[in-house]
Each structure stands twice: as C-alpha cells, then as structure tokens.
Amino acid sequence: MAKLILRLSIFIVLIVTTILALILISPPRADSYLMAFKNKQKLLRETPSPRMIFVGGSGLAYGLDSEMIGSHFERYNVINTGLAYKIGMRFMLENVKTHLKPGDLVVLIPEYQLFYEYFDGSITLFAIVEIEPDVVESISFSQVFSMLDEFPQYFQRHFNFLVNSTILNKSMALSYEKVSNFNRYGDFEGHLGLKSVDITKIPLFAPDQGKEFDKDSKDYLNRFYGDIREKGADAVLIFPLISGFHYRTHKEKIDLVYDFLKDGLNMPILNTPQEFTADSRLFFNQKYHMNIEGRKYYNPLIINKLKLYLSKLDTQPATDRTELFIEN
Amino acid sequence: MLFNSLHYLVFFPVVVAIYFSIPHRYRWILLLSASYYFYMCWKAEYLFLILISTAIDYFCGLQMGKRVKRESRRKFLILSLFTNLGLLFSFKYFNFFNDSMRDLFNQFNIFYNIPAFDVLLPVGISFYTFQTLSYTxxxxRGVKKPERHPGIFAVYVAFFPQLVAGPIERSVRLMPQFYEQKSFDYQRVTDGLKIMVWGFIKKLVIADHLAMYVNQIYNNPGNYTGMPLLLATYFFAFQIYCDFSGYSDIAIGSAKVMGYDLMQNFRRPYFSRSISEFWKRWHISLSSWFRDYLYIPLGGNRVAKWRWYYNLLVVFIVSGFWHGANWTFLFWGALHGSYLVLSIITAKIRYRIVSFLGLVNTPILHKVIKVVITFHLALFAWVFFRANSISDAFLILGSMFRGGANWFKPGPKIDGFDINLAIISILVMEAIQLYQERASVLEFINSKPVLIRWAIYYVAVMVILLFGTFEEVEFIYFQF
Structure with a gap:
C-alpha cells in the first residue's frame, strides 16, 4: 500500500504542478472587466465616510448612475461595488463589512440568483481572489468547499484563455467589457450608446439556476445587519429592476424570495419585486443590465426609495428597524 | 452521491483505506455502512425501500432453503415477487398507469379521480430490485443456497459501486466474493483505477459534452429541421453509450480496487453485426437477466415459431418498460423485439441477397456493412428512447430529412459546446474500442515501460481536467 500511496502522491503533485503552471502563465488580463474589483477595493479603502455603498452584481455595475445618486444625497460619498452576481452575496457583504465605518449606508440590490445557487458564489470568486489575494480572508469554509468543487471549471477557463490568446490569437471577452470603461464611482459605462438586444429571449433564471433556494441567506443577512449596526453603519435592501416579462415568467421564484425575506428580515426592505419592473426595451444585453434609457428610469426609482427611507429615519429614529419596512 | 462528484472523490479513497486497514471479518460492516451512506446522500428516506427488500428476500431465501419441494417454496417466491415488484410498481409505474387510465376514461367522458402518487422515483430501484429478485x-430453483449471514446478504443488495445503476449482479457470482479474504494487491488496485479513469473520460469528456447539444435539440424538436436533428441523434447514440458504459466502468473499477469482480456490462455494442449480437454486447447484465428469468421460462426458442416471436416481443417490451414508465420506452423495446423477429423471418432472403451480391467472398466488407446497418437500426430506435414523447419522436424523424437548401444550417450555438471536440472524442474512443476488439488495452498499457505508462496516465487525467464537464450531470440510467 505504501508503494501505491507514494506513487499516487507523486502523480498528484505532477498534476497539481501542471495546473498551477497553467494558471500562472495565463494571468488575468490587465484590462479585463473583473480587474475593476481592484479599483473598487481601493474606493472602499480610501473614500471618506459617510458613504453610500451599493452592493450587488453586474446589474448595479451596468445600471447605477452614482453621480446622479450622489447629487441627491450630498451627505454621502457614493461607491458602486457591483460587478458580477456570480461572486456571491456572502462574499460581497463580508468584503464590504471589513471596510465599513460609522455613518456608512449599505444599499444591497441583490440579483434574485443570489438567493438561490449563487449565495455562496461560484468560480468567479476564484478570479476575484486571483486579482486581489487579500480578500481570501472574507471567504468562509463552506465557500472554499463549493469553490473546490468548481475548480476544474476555473482551470479550464484559464486553459481556454491561454489557447485562445496565444495559439488562436482570439479574445474571449466582449470588446467593450474593459476595466477602463468603469467611472470613478465604480459604474460601468462601456455599454452606454451601444445597440441593445431583445432580452426576453434570455430567461431570468438559466436552466441550471433557481433550483435550490438558499434558506441560510436570511440568517446570514440578519447576522450581517446586526454586525454592521454595532459598527454604527446601516443597511437596506432594494430588489433590482427587471423586465416585466421576466417578472411574469419567473414570478414564483421571485415571490418566493420576497415572501421569505419580508417575514423576519431585520434589514429594511424598501420595495417589492413587482414595483421594480420595466419595459424590456430598457435593458441592454442581459436580464439585469440596463441600457442608457434604463439607467435614466432606474436611478430615480432608487433615489425615491432611499429618500423616503432616510427622511423616515431622520424624523422617527426607530429602535426596531423593521418598522421602517416600506410596502407599497 | 454521484461518481462524478467531489464527494465521491473523497468518499471512495476513505472507504478503500479503511477497508484494507481492518480485519476481513469486519469488512462487511464497513461495506454495508458505506453503501447505505452512499445511497442516503441522495435521499435518506428511501433507504427504507432497500431495507424492506433486503429483509423480505433474506427471510424468503431462508424459508425456501428449509423446504425441499418446489411447491412449498413457491409461496415465498410469490411473497418476494409481490413485495419487490409491488414497490417497483408503486414508485415507478403507478402514475403512468393512472395517467393512462385517466386519458382513456376521459376519452369516453367517464369521471376518473384517482390522484397521482406524488413521490420521487427512488434512484436505482429497478437495479436493486432485479438484483435481489435474481437471488430469490x-x-x-435450487441454483443458490440461501444466504444465512444477514449482513453479507444486505451488502449483496446494496453494494455501493453497483447499487444505483448496475451491473445487475447475480448472487452466485457476487455473494461468495464477500467471504473471500481480499488482501491489498497493487496490480489489481491500479488496474481498477485505470478502468475508473477510462469511465470518467467516457462520462465527463464525451457523454456530458454531447448532452449539451442533444438536450438542446431533443427538448425543442419543433425548432429544428435537417442536420441538427440528425447530428443530435448520432450524438445521443454515443452519449448514452458513454454515459452508461462510463458508469459501469467506474463501478467495475471501484469494485476491483477493493478486490471484487463485477460482470462486464458492455462489450463495444456499436461493433455488433446484428441486433441479436447488439443485445449480447449492450447492458449485458440486464439482457442476460431477462434471458434467464423471463425469456427461457417463457419457452425461449424451443417452442413453435409464432410462440418464439411472441416470447421475443414480450421480453423486449418488458425490457423497454423496465427502462421507464413512458410510451417512448415501450415503443423502443417493441422496436428492438420487432427487429429480432424480422431478422429471423428474413434470414434466408438476406442470405440469398448476400450470395447474389458476392459479399460472402469479401468478408470484411460484409462485416462492415452489417455493422453499419445494425448501428443505424439501433440509432433509429434511440430516437424513441430519447424523445420526450412518441409525437416528438415522429416529429424528429419527419423533420430530420426536411429542410431543402437549409438542411445544412448549423444547429444552435451552445455555451461550452464544441462540435469539433465532440467528433474528435467520439473518433478517438471508437479507435480505442476497435483496438479492444482484438486485444486488451489494459494489458497493452501494463506492458509498456514506466515512463510511457505514466505519460498515458498523465494525458488521461489532463484530458479529463481540461475537457471534462464538471457540472455533476446525473447518469442517464439513474432515472431507471
């Protein structure tokens, strides 16, 4: 048996070395979309408080107009941390939590997938760790386990990238998805003015999504909320803008999220999913990505909800924050 | 637990390490615990079905062993059949019959209100039911003495490598192996690992990759005409083969590592020269089960011709039904039964045609033609097996050769699917299988110097890592 273990160990080392070598010789492109994470981390570290920190996936990156929001809330410096929902909600919030200071307001605008399979994240988290290795501290053991499960896919992406960039001389990324297309607040602007596609052909939940509702998400959100309240910060939840078509076709899964959260979530929820629906022509190329008109429609909705919340907060400071829950 | 999961990658080495570290007398306890854990990872509650089958068949076996006369043993056989087939019927077929009855009654505007049995189909129920039935x-029949050790019997029913998708083992082959003291054998363990790696290549690199294309087309048959439908059908033939034979290889390899020999389940079926040969090479453990426990008791071929044809049709229709409670499987089984009946009826005519064409003088060409025809007969039947309904199957067959100038219009673009990779992987696999027709690949590898052997292992593992699909796609035969 010792002979087998020795030989297997040598063989495993050989394979692992090959994998690591392949990963090392194909580092993330300096101008890739995900490289924006580095800049967003810098914003979290350096922007003075109080800050209004938006947390979510690419729906926020593509949809938020931080300048417009900042002009309505002059007290706050706005930061948009939205990048990709596949990073996972747990990581997004854990990462933000390490940077929070008294007076900060976290505005969580989570894609619905974040309450299903993507609560703990996916292989995209590997790429984030590769870009900013320090953030590994914000990753829990359960995430590490689910990440290990997806490691082969991550490795395959590296291999494909290497083959495409060196042998086939082909870029795998969309030409406009570059880090240089993010503005100083963290909003992505590379798509503004580009032609939109018919997003009704793309389901809100892909066939492999929306199957396993994550019942731990509420407990986690409550723990997160308790922790940041202790730090003197605050947080609210806003459901993201989706097309009316997607709302109708995936109503059951969306309502499940809302019904689950509204009963027992300590963090105030400022809208209902149905309120934040819009014409599908306001979207760019994906279910949560807004085009230029979509942004114009979306941001005032967010501003109104936040104004209402902050005015209530100013006039009637509540001991039980859920009293501020606003249901229309 | 799936073989193609990280969970199994941890579970299996742990079980093997403990297995070889403990004395022989305790190993059945380990195997039984590991097997039950393996099954409970899917749905713990359904373990009770395995426990019921195990308890009833253990009891029936002992009672039959106490009785000399067949007549006095019969009631225990009936009890075993009734329990096992009753469970199988309740969980697998009840809703099918219920829905069919409802449709029939609705045709005549008759009120029918028996509710559906809203439960999940227990994974592997058809496999372990048939395995345990073969024992009773x-x-x-007096072929096997009753097993007195309840633990060994329970391991026989639930042995994890073959619990959920076979091979369906016979008690006379597998049970004595649990009594044999297995010591660690380096060659045997590494041979087992090599078989497992080959199984993983078939499943992760070929089957799951082809599944992306096949599922897209077969789940939306109305959206396509021409080549995509034909291509998806060819791909499905290789998908199902690689999926199921890949599972069997992983099962056989896993058992071999621990010192157990499971029966061969596939012998390169697409090289068959006739449908009857196909069934001697495809899912051998099931086809031999039907031969021994249904076809021969019905009289086999030692009866009048019409009765022989009837026997063949019955066996294949039942075999189709074994696969699933759907008209598509029944049709698939009936089609294969019909092929066999027609092959018997047309034997003389075909011989005359072959003689007339002079093919008897060119045996290689004759063989190739027979292999190609047999493959396409099986391929035609696969359309019914894979289609979601009979009407879908006919829609696919009807649209496959339509499309005119658009016939060559490429199929859908699917994320992660690479048609070149799909075709190359099938060709490489078939080339390896062609070699296997003449000699053993395992012996070929073992005869090479260490550097070449390691290079082969290295390439094999890297192929899995680089080109495998790692989304834990269930094995097709799990649903049966």
Missing part, C-alpha cells in the same frame, strides 16, 4: 428466484 435462484434459491427457489
């Missing part, structure tokens, strides 16, 4: 039938 063998004891009834």
């Amino acid at each position: 039938i063998d004891v009834y």
Whole structure:
C-alpha cells in the first residue's frame, strides 16, 4: 500500500504542478472587466465616510448612475461595488463589512440568483481572489468547499484563455467589457450608446439556476445587519429592476424570495419585486443590465426609495428597524 | 452521491483505506455502512425501500432453503415477487398507469379521480430490485443456497459501486466474493483505477459534452429541421453509450480496487453485426437477466415459431418498460423485439441477397456493412428512447430529412459546446474500442515501460481536467 500511496502522491503533485503552471502563465488580463474589483477595493479603502455603498452584481455595475445618486444625497460619498452576481452575496457583504465605518449606508440590490445557487458564489470568486489575494480572508469554509468543487471549471477557463490568446490569437471577452470603461464611482459605462438586444429571449433564471433556494441567506443577512449596526453603519435592501416579462415568467421564484425575506428580515426592505419592473426595451444585453434609457428610469426609482427611507429615519429614529419596512 | 462528484472523490479513497486497514471479518460492516451512506446522500428516506427488500428476500431465501419441494417454496417466491415488484410498481409505474387510465376514461367522458402518487422515483430501484429478485428466484430453483449471514446478504443488495445503476449482479457470482479474504494487491488496485479513469473520460469528456447539444435539440424538436436533428441523434447514440458504459466502468473499477469482480456490462455494442449480437454486447447484465428469468421460462426458442416471436416481443417490451414508465420506452423495446423477429423471418432472403451480391467472398466488407446497418437500426430506435414523447419522436424523424437548401444550417450555438471536440472524442474512443476488439488495452498499457505508462496516465487525467464537464450531470440510467 505504501508503494501505491507514494506513487499516487507523486502523480498528484505532477498534476497539481501542471495546473498551477497553467494558471500562472495565463494571468488575468490587465484590462479585463473583473480587474475593476481592484479599483473598487481601493474606493472602499480610501473614500471618506459617510458613504453610500451599493452592493450587488453586474446589474448595479451596468445600471447605477452614482453621480446622479450622489447629487441627491450630498451627505454621502457614493461607491458602486457591483460587478458580477456570480461572486456571491456572502462574499460581497463580508468584503464590504471589513471596510465599513460609522455613518456608512449599505444599499444591497441583490440579483434574485443570489438567493438561490449563487449565495455562496461560484468560480468567479476564484478570479476575484486571483486579482486581489487579500480578500481570501472574507471567504468562509463552506465557500472554499463549493469553490473546490468548481475548480476544474476555473482551470479550464484559464486553459481556454491561454489557447485562445496565444495559439488562436482570439479574445474571449466582449470588446467593450474593459476595466477602463468603469467611472470613478465604480459604474460601468462601456455599454452606454451601444445597440441593445431583445432580452426576453434570455430567461431570468438559466436552466441550471433557481433550483435550490438558499434558506441560510436570511440568517446570514440578519447576522450581517446586526454586525454592521454595532459598527454604527446601516443597511437596506432594494430588489433590482427587471423586465416585466421576466417578472411574469419567473414570478414564483421571485415571490418566493420576497415572501421569505419580508417575514423576519431585520434589514429594511424598501420595495417589492413587482414595483421594480420595466419595459424590456430598457435593458441592454442581459436580464439585469440596463441600457442608457434604463439607467435614466432606474436611478430615480432608487433615489425615491432611499429618500423616503432616510427622511423616515431622520424624523422617527426607530429602535426596531423593521418598522421602517416600506410596502407599497 | 454521484461518481462524478467531489464527494465521491473523497468518499471512495476513505472507504478503500479503511477497508484494507481492518480485519476481513469486519469488512462487511464497513461495506454495508458505506453503501447505505452512499445511497442516503441522495435521499435518506428511501433507504427504507432497500431495507424492506433486503429483509423480505433474506427471510424468503431462508424459508425456501428449509423446504425441499418446489411447491412449498413457491409461496415465498410469490411473497418476494409481490413485495419487490409491488414497490417497483408503486414508485415507478403507478402514475403512468393512472395517467393512462385517466386519458382513456376521459376519452369516453367517464369521471376518473384517482390522484397521482406524488413521490420521487427512488434512484436505482429497478437495479436493486432485479438484483435481489435474481437471488430469490435462484434459491427457489435450487441454483443458490440461501444466504444465512444477514449482513453479507444486505451488502449483496446494496453494494455501493453497483447499487444505483448496475451491473445487475447475480448472487452466485457476487455473494461468495464477500467471504473471500481480499488482501491489498497493487496490480489489481491500479488496474481498477485505470478502468475508473477510462469511465470518467467516457462520462465527463464525451457523454456530458454531447448532452449539451442533444438536450438542446431533443427538448425543442419543433425548432429544428435537417442536420441538427440528425447530428443530435448520432450524438445521443454515443452519449448514452458513454454515459452508461462510463458508469459501469467506474463501478467495475471501484469494485476491483477493493478486490471484487463485477460482470462486464458492455462489450463495444456499436461493433455488433446484428441486433441479436447488439443485445449480447449492450447492458449485458440486464439482457442476460431477462434471458434467464423471463425469456427461457417463457419457452425461449424451443417452442413453435409464432410462440418464439411472441416470447421475443414480450421480453423486449418488458425490457423497454423496465427502462421507464413512458410510451417512448415501450415503443423502443417493441422496436428492438420487432427487429429480432424480422431478422429471423428474413434470414434466408438476406442470405440469398448476400450470395447474389458476392459479399460472402469479401468478408470484411460484409462485416462492415452489417455493422453499419445494425448501428443505424439501433440509432433509429434511440430516437424513441430519447424523445420526450412518441409525437416528438415522429416529429424528429419527419423533420430530420426536411429542410431543402437549409438542411445544412448549423444547429444552435451552445455555451461550452464544441462540435469539433465532440467528433474528435467520439473518433478517438471508437479507435480505442476497435483496438479492444482484438486485444486488451489494459494489458497493452501494463506492458509498456514506466515512463510511457505514466505519460498515458498523465494525458488521461489532463484530458479529463481540461475537457471534462464538471457540472455533476446525473447518469442517464439513474432515472431507471
């Protein structure tokens, strides 16, 4: 048996070395979309408080107009941390939590997938760790386990990238998805003015999504909320803008999220999913990505909800924050 | 637990390490615990079905062993059949019959209100039911002495490598192996690992990759005409082969690592020269089960011709039904039964045609033609097997050769699917299988110097890592 273990160990080392070598010789492109994470981390570290920190996936990156929001809330410096929902909600919030200071307001605008399979994240988290290795501290053991499960896919992406960039001389990324297309607040602007596609052909939940509702998400959100309240910060939840078509076709899964959260979530929820629906022509190329008109429609909705919340907060400071829950 | 999961990658080495570290007398306890854990990872509650089958068949076996006369043993055989087939019927077929009855009654505007049995199909129920039934039938026939050790019997029913998708083992082959003291054998363990790696290549690199294309087309058959439908059908033939034979290889390899020999389940079926040969090479453990426990008791071929044809049709229709409670499987089984009946009826005519064409003088060409025809007969039947309904199957067959100038219009673009990779992987696999027709690949590898052997292992593992699909796609035969 010792002979087998020795030989297997040598063989495993050989394979692992090959994998690591392949990963090392194909580092993330300096101008890739995900490289924006580095800049967003810098914003979290350096922007003075109080800050209004938006947390979510690419729906926020593509949809938020931080300048417009900042002009309505002059007290706050706005930061948009939205990048990709596949990073996972747990990581997004854990990462933000390490940077929070008294007076900060976290505005969580989570894609619905974040309450299903993507609560703990996916292989995209590997790429984030590769870009900013320090953030590994914000990753829990359960995430590490689910990440290990997806490691082969991550490795395959590296291999494909290497083959495409060196042998086939082909870029795998969309030409406009570059880090240089993010503005100083963290909003992505590379798509503004580009032609939109018919997003009704793309389901809100892909066939492999929306199957396993994550019942731990509420407990986690409550723990997160308790922790940041202790730090003197605050947080609210806003459901993201989706097309009316997607709302109708995936109503059951969306309502499940809302019904689950509204009963027992300590963090105030400022809208209902149905309120934040819009014409599908306001979207760019994906279910949560807004085009230029979509942004114009979306941001005032967010501003109104936040104004209402902050005015209530100013006039009637509540001991039980859920009293501020606003249901229309 | 799936073989193609990280969970199994941890579970299996742990079980093997403990297995070889403990004395022989305790190993059945380990195997039984590991097997039950393996099954409970899917749905713990359904373990009770395995426990019921195990308890009833253990009891029936012992009771039959106490009785000399067949007549006095019969009631225990009936009890075993009734329990096992009753469970199988309740969980697998009840809703099918219920829905069919409802449709029939609705045709005549008759009120029918028996509710559906809203449960999940227990994974592997058809496999372990047939395995345990073979034991009671063998004891009834006097072929096998009843097993007195309840633990060994329970391991036989639930042995994890073959619990959920076979091979369906016979008690006379597998049970004595649990009594044999297995010591660690380096060659045997590494041979087992090599078989497992080959199984993983078939499943992760070929089957799951082809599944992306096949599922897209077969789940939306109305959206396509021409080449995509034909291509998806060819791809499905290789998908199902690689999926199921890949599972069997992983099962056989896993058992071999621990010192157990499971029966061969596939012998390169697409090289068959006739449909009857196909069934001697495809899912061998099931086809031999039907041969021994249904076809021969019905009279086999030692009866009048019409009765022989009837026997063949019955066996294949039942075999189709074994696969699933759907008209598509029944049709698939009936089609294969019909092929066999027609092959018997047309044997003389075909011989005359072959003689007339002079093919008897060119045996290689004759063989190739027979292989190609047999493959396409099986391919035609696969359309019914894979289609979601009979009407879908006919829609696919009807649209496959339509499309005119658009016939060559490429199929859908699917994320992660690479048609070149799909075709190359099939060709490489078939080339390896062609070699296997003449010699053993395992012996070929073992005869090479260490550097070449390691290079082969390295390439094999890297192929899995680089080109495998790692989304834990269930094995097709799990649903049966």
